[in-house]
Amino acid sequence: RHCSTHAAGVVIAPSALTDYVPLFKGSHDEVTTQFDMNMVEEVGLLKMDFLGLRTLTVIDDALRMISENYPDAKVDIDNLALDDPEVFKLFAKGNTVGVFQFESSGMRDYLRRLGTENFTDITAMNALYRPGPLDSGMIDTYIECKRGAKNIKYLHPKLEKIVGDTYGVIVFQEQVLKIANELAGYTMGNADLLRKAMGKKDAALMAEQKQQFIAGCEKHHVDKKSAELIFEQIETFARYGFNKAHSTCYALIAYQTAWLKSYYPQEFMAALMTSEISNTDRIYVLIEECRRMGIKILPPCVNESGIDFKVVDGNIRFGLLAVKNVGEGTCAAIVEEREKGGRFETLAGLVSRIPSRSLNSRTLESLVASGACDSLTGSRAQKFEGVEAALDFGSKVSAKSTSHDLFATDGKEVQRVAPSLPEIGEWAATQKLAEEKKALGFYISGHPLDQFRDELNSFTSSTIGILGELTDGREVTIGGILTKLNTKMDKKNNMMAFATIEDYTGQLETIIFSDSFEKFREILTVDRMLLVTGRLSTREGEAAKVIVNEIVPLDKLGERFNCQLVIKVDKDCSDKTIETALTSLEKYSGPVPVILAARENGSEVYIKSRKYSVNIDFKLLHNLKELLGDTGAYLRPLGKKDAIL
Secondary structure (H helix, E strand, O other), X not given: OOOOOOOOEEEEOOOOHHHOOOEEEOOOOOEEEOOOHHHHHHOOOEEEEOOOOHHHHHHHHHHHHHXXXXXXXXXXXXXXXXXXXXXXXHHHOOOOOOOOOOOOHHHHHHHHHHOOOOHHHHHHHHHXXXXXXXXXXXXXXXXXXXXXXXXXXXXXXXXXXXXXHHOOOOOEHHHHHHHHHHHHOOOHHHHXXXXXXXXXXXXXXXXXXXXXXXXXXXXOOOOHHHHHHHHHHHHHHHOOOEOHHHHHHHHHHHHHHHHHHHHOHHHHHHHHHHHOOOOHHHHHHHHHHHHHHOOOXXXXXXXXXXXXXXXXXXXXXXXXHHOOOOOHHHHHHHHHHHHHHOOOOOHHHHHHHOOHHHOOHHHHHHHHHHOOOOOOOOOHHHHHHOHHHHHHHHHHHHHHHHOOOOOOEOOEXXXXXOOOOOOOOOOOHHHHHHHHHHHHOOOOOOOHHHHHHHHHHHHOOOOHHHHHHOOOOOEEEEEEEEEEEEEEEOOOOOEEEEXXXXXXXXXXXXXXXXHHHHHHHHHOOOOOEEEEEEEEEOOOXXXXXXXXXXXXXXXXXXXXXOEEEEEEOOOOOOHHHHHHHHHOOHHHEEEEEEEEEEEEOOEEEEEEEEEEEEOOOHHHHHHHHHHHOOOOEEEEEOOOOOOEO
């Protein structure tokens, strides 16, 4: 086997490492121990994990922009008051896209259910939102006990002092140490051995520890039955135990990012987008989050942009480096010349002031197509067609400044005349958006889906950006633009297709088998805007896909009132939340059926409400999604074939 290196492990010794452990050099000349991490600890050395977090750079960049934009602001990010109601309001509403460790759709749904009120809630949620506690239902118990939906029970009065602030739920490893120490008389060192034994899941070792724990409890006046129940609770905890110190540190960083998002949203989102500029899917998500927050995203601009994203008059301006085919050297040259010589007025003026080595036709065409040259004279179409002439002019101006002009007479220089832009009309709006997308990877000045935004919010059960977090096999409805279509013959020599669909939050591949392809082939054309329903496939290690059952063009949703309102009542929803959602339907009473959807034995089950029917209103859909989460309510055509009970 090859030798692998720990991503963040650092070994610390009291003197030279060679006194304690054999070393070797890794593939990148890094000095590495020949012992693995367990052996390193067994010989008495200290192993520490030092994690490099992108979020720390985001915070640093945001603070730099804040100091530039608000010179009088004194932000001491390391000494924030940890009881700010505005920050907790952000958590409680689930508006945590971009907040460290708290931005997945599942986490945001749990935050809404919890109603975060203090720093302990953040620390606990950070520890509980992991596979173990999610599978065991402990996160639901925590939320229900906090909200008063479930009574808090302590197996012994002493436990209240130890797990009282986590509503009777064992959340942290430190609580296990304290329980063993106070109820069974363990020293803290022996209590840590108990914690490690649980982590190893060694049956013989656990049996020995259980006997020792119960004996210790009896000595400290805890009856045997209670001791056994407490030990069982600790054993259950062992499957998901999390270190409180670790969780608290992460919660502090999360709080800092939430504070920045609450009080300096533009600077925080600009810093976040700069850190993710090479990740197209993340930029999709962040652009959509800025739209939700009311922050306008402006295209790059040679007269305003920096190299990275920046805040301009309360809006976020794309950085020049975001434009494809534009390198950092070119960006730096444009910014430096602008600061030195003032604004650029024309395309020829821009080219003549920037060193010719920094600009070529691909670079300049990308700048024009992205909108970065919109502040210069002329339309995008004119400037795009005038690129070659402008570059030719720029090279002659550059040559004149570095050599003797052979055509000069009587010592007078020949004045170069900048070329005029071609007399052509502007691109159509669709072409302008297409060229912008090609140059940036995103739509900035508009989006083809904008005309259907309300329909997408109402008829889709999920956005593309969060499909990877959902359960494999569930039915989903997404909407977007068909950007790519590849057809092929299947094993039975029937035509099938792979279609790429893109919405505001990302893109994914859909699989259209022959039966569905034959049924919908007439509407499967590139750039068509579609509503797609199908079965989600989220196999481990693969990008999410949707196996298509039904397709409806978005422009055919004019019959949208011939539908039913679906409200999801998964086990994650509390009874109180469901009751609030259903009660909110009363003032929208009308003819549209209300369907309650649940998931049972891996299948969707739909139950028609006998009490409620509504008038469809986009405000109603918005309110339900706010309450139940983005996937909690949507419209569904009445023609669905699924059995409704």
